[in-house]
Amino acid sequence: MFKLDRKLVTIGTVLALSSTLTLTASAADESVYKSKPGAIDGGVTYPRENGNYTAYRYNEQSTKGVNFGRPATANEIKAWDIDALPDGTGLPEGEGSVELGDELYEAQCAVCHGEFGAGGSGYPQLAGGNMDKDENGVIITLKNQRVYGSTDAPKRTVGTYWPVATTLFTYIRDAMPYAHPKSLSNDETYAITAYILAQNEIEIDGEEMDDEYVLNKEKLAKVVLPNRNGFYPNIDGPDAQENIRAFFADRAKNIGAGTRCMADCKDPGGKDGKTPPGVVEIKYEMSDVRPPYAYAKDLPPEKKDEAAHPGKKAYEANCAVCHKTDAMGAPAVGDIQAWATTLKHGIENVYKNTINGKNGMPPKGGTSLSDARIKEIVDYMVSASK
Amino acid sequence: MNKTLEVKELDSVSRREFFKKTASVSAIAATSILVPNTLIADDENIMHHVKWGTTLGHEVNRDPYGVPALYEHNVVRRTSPLMSSAGDMHAAISMTPLADISGIIVPNGLHFTRTHNGVAQVDPNKYRLMIHGLVEKPIVLTLDQLKRYPSESRILVMECPSNSAAEWKGPQFGTLQMVKGMMSCAEWTGVRLKTVLDDLGLKPEAKWMLAEGSDGSEMSRTVPIEKVLDDAMIVWGQNGEALRNEQGYPVRLMLPGWEANLCVKWLKRLEFGDKPWYAKEETSKYTALTASGKAIQHFYANEVNSVITSPCPEKDWTDLQDGDIVEIEGLAWTGHGTIEGVDISFDGGKNWTEANLKGLVLPKAWTRFSYMHKYDGKPLLLQSRAYDDSKNVQPTVNQEKAVVGVEGVYHRNAIITWKVTDMGKVSNVQIRS
Known part of the structure; x- marks a missing residue:
């Protein structure tokens, strides 16, 4: 009996499903979920009703009176x-x-x-x-x-x-x-x-x-900056949000939109708007990615056991922004040649320059660390660049 | 015929060559090639016991917080110095390895991340959220208090509006990960902002909300009240666990379908006002300069978009043989509503055929599409074109360029083209004038 019931239920479900599918197929234009056009972003909104929000269910019980936290004090608001x-x-x-x-x-x-x-x-x-x-x-x-x-x-x-x-x-x-x-x-x-x-x-x-x-x-x-009127849609004044809505409603005109052409589609463009498209390949591939591309399903290389230098953490917090690469003209940590040059006049000289500032680098790299801490950081940078 | 066994014998390229030659020389239809059993070596993985079958495995709780299989160590987010300032990786972006993601949920460790002043490490005990401005009752919440509010969960795509920004002037990156990986999809859990505001009493003159982050960049953005009251959320859960630091632990704003930048991380303050704020990330950045010399501001929703994830440059077809029936698979998404369908072109956009959607079809979420293809070894220009229930159709490169030019940086949703060679290699190209 139980088995028979289940079988009937299954058949019922299949029938219901197939009728739904036919409906969906015959009305291909209809939305997946009941939607309302005209949202401020140009999109649609979906109703929350009868415990349903698109494919999601939600608890329909009232949340009236749900109330946590405490009043913000005047001083707190002033602070933030x-x-x-x-x-x-x-x-x-x-x-x-x-x-x-x-x-x-x-x-x-x-x-x-x-x-x-x-x-x-x-x-x-x-x-x-x-x-x-x-x-x-x-x-x-x-x-x-x-x-x-x-x-x-x-x-x-x-x-x-x-x-x-x-x-x-x-x-x-x-x-x-x-x-x-x-x-x-x-x-x-x-x-x-x-x-x-x-x-x-x-x-x-x-x-x-x-x-x-x-x-x-x-x-x-x-101050009125030169490009004060260089932006659209207008977001000021009482009609701001209706301006935005109107702007995003016309996406084909304002941000570009496609069409569902299915066969023998033409797509002219270019300076004259008439040039037929061609295949454009990558000219210079940007392949400098971190970590480098790798796809092997293998075991990772064993990590070297690096005892952390006492200056490493402070270096990362205060100095790495400029010294991680040489892009800003600073000797990059790990660049052996650059550091050999830096050390030409001895470590004491490097300490001194670091503490007093040199070229683009402000004194102590803009930090308020003690001289001893600065030296520790320099020691780390030197040791990591040998 | 067991393909796994053959791979042991010949590498994929030489294997394809072998079949091409065999087919042309002996004129056997590629679909009916049967390799004599004598050509196939017995697989030692079958003929002998494997190591993991003859030894004791790890203890059950060796990794109290589990980690992926070690062999998957190359499936990671990747970044590029070209997408940072001077190679500095505190204000930079790291992309999801889309080719290795199955389904529509991105594991938290692979969710793309973008930061403007490093990944803040927030102490949840010191975390406070202030909601004030044009409300009857300005409040302060601790994390525990916030999480007392009734929660809802949504599977939502999170996309940086800079996704594909390097591609405006032509194809530049050679992988799916770097071309389109500034997006991920996850199940987010939190409270609807409307539920909180119902009690705080929003004043009628409140038209805008300022959302502000607590990190070093003090990220802030202005949100129109309509969105706040429709589907905006304050979220603390990501795929069943707390938000990752990279996603704004412990709390971020969630504006479904809108620029990820608007979904302010490390959320500190929501203020309601009657005028927009002109915050730094909606003026100096995140405005899209067009060829007119003027820029689009308050560019909220990410447009309808799609990309084929298999094949792609990382997952090519070099191992296929003529006649193989293979699935073309991809992702479609829209910030405007729900994906209604996806079309596929094999000839660079001249002719199109409808693909099928598969799996969950949810608003403002990744939607998978699928098309069964009979591989015949001919070169292809593969494209996908999505459309949604807000009557949006994904534009060609030319269609998008004609309206906004090539210097806008943000909101690129032009059709992506994978060139498939006669050897099954896949590369990133563009069809444009």
Whole structure:
């Protein structure tokens, strides 16, 4: 009896399944799940109803009254709510001059972002792009496209690309210097912000930012960066979210979309929009990957038993950012030749240069470690480069 | 005929050569080749006891947290100095080995990861989440308190909007892993943001949410309220365990289908406001510069996309013989809804045929597709083209380029082409003008 029941149930399921399949096949256009078009991102949304959300079930019982955690105190909110809006709301008190910013920048920023913000070490370029505009107010160099033989890249610096200056302040204060984020005071951050704006030839209220120029929150809020109108859809004002919705609704026009052509499809393109496509192969394969490509199903090579050098950890935390490779002009750890050159005048000289700073490297590499710790790190770097 | 045995005898390339020659010389149809038994050596793995069958294995809990088989040690995430600043690997990205992933769940150790100031190591005892701004009750939660909220789980794709960014101006990388590996799919568990907000009382003038991370980069992004109230989550679980550090342990924001960058890791603060913030990662970066000289901002959802994972450069067809029936398999995904179907082309996009979906078909998740193919040794230009229930169809390189140019970095979803040679080798090419 039990067996028979099960058999019947099975047959029923199969029948139900096959009818579902036929339905699905006959209405191929219909969505997989009941969906509603018109989401802000251009996509669809799905209803949560009767305990079902697409293929998922959910607990329909009310979650009213579910309430954990505790009220945030005013001081706590003050401590964490330090973001700033483009109109300057939220910027802290404080001030800093271009001149002080220059000093701070040279000591803490130039090593990655280059002299005067000009880049060069592989880290983002901050200044030095051409900000000239065409008749429609578009920065001309941003139209550069490296295609069809053209080689000039668009430069995305603070002056040529960024829309608002408050971001520059919060970026520096919250996330810079790269290896020691949140170590700058508000005054220092205003100073570096002022320096970078000055390098981008930004004027505030028609005033050029010379060395004596002192930036504060009122002045920063007045900055209008050259590319302020270089972004779309419009995200400001009461209609912002409807603008966004309309933009993403028309993807074929605004971001590119395909068509479901099935046979004898044509796909012209190119500069004239009429050139038939061809097969483009890799010209220079980027094959420098870490770890290197390997596909063998074998046992891993046995690891060498490296006794950790006492300076290794501090090196990794403080120095590896610049010394791991030679990309920034610093002798790379492991580069035997480079370190032989570095050691030409003896280890004491290396200690001294490390503690006092040399070339792009600030004193003690920008750290506040003791001389003894610095020497320990140097010892590690030397030992790892033999 | 046992193929495993033959491989012992001839390597794959010479084996193909052998069959090609045999076929042409003796004019035997490739499908019906039968190798005389005398040509096949007995396999010593069958003829003799294997080592693991004659020795005691490891103790049951030798690895209290299990590890993959040692022989799988080459299945790892890979990165490239070209995708970092000056080779520095703190602000860099590491890609999932897609060719070795089966199904739609990526194991946590292989989930792609992108960091802007290194992988933060958060002490869960010191972890706090603040929710404030335009809410009636601003609150602070510990991790334990957050996890008291009722949870839901979703299988969701997480994709960096830079996925394939190196390919805008032409093909550059030679493997599936590096071409498309800035994405993974996992089951994420957490609380719907709406459930939390129902109690906190969102004020009607709240239009935007700022999400901020606690790591050194203080990653922050602005999210429109509609998404927050639709399917946004605060998640702490990844494939059954706590989030990995690389995924924002102990808590990250989850905005299903949207740029992984918006799914802020090491989540510290959610603030509700009436204006967008213009955070650094939605102005200086994560905006897509087009040929007009203007850039698309607030570019939320990752578009409909697909890629063939077998064959691919890492998993080629050099071991096939003419007449073999082989599965073409791949992944399709969309941030806009659910995958409805995938078409396959063998001739670089001139003609297309429908593939079949297989396995779970879930919104904003990887969806597997499959097509049975009779291999005939002819060169191919293999492509896949996905479409979804928001009426999105994956564009050709030309179609996408015509609208946004080649300097946008983000949101590339153009059709990918694998060139298959007559020897079964597979390489990354592009069909474009």
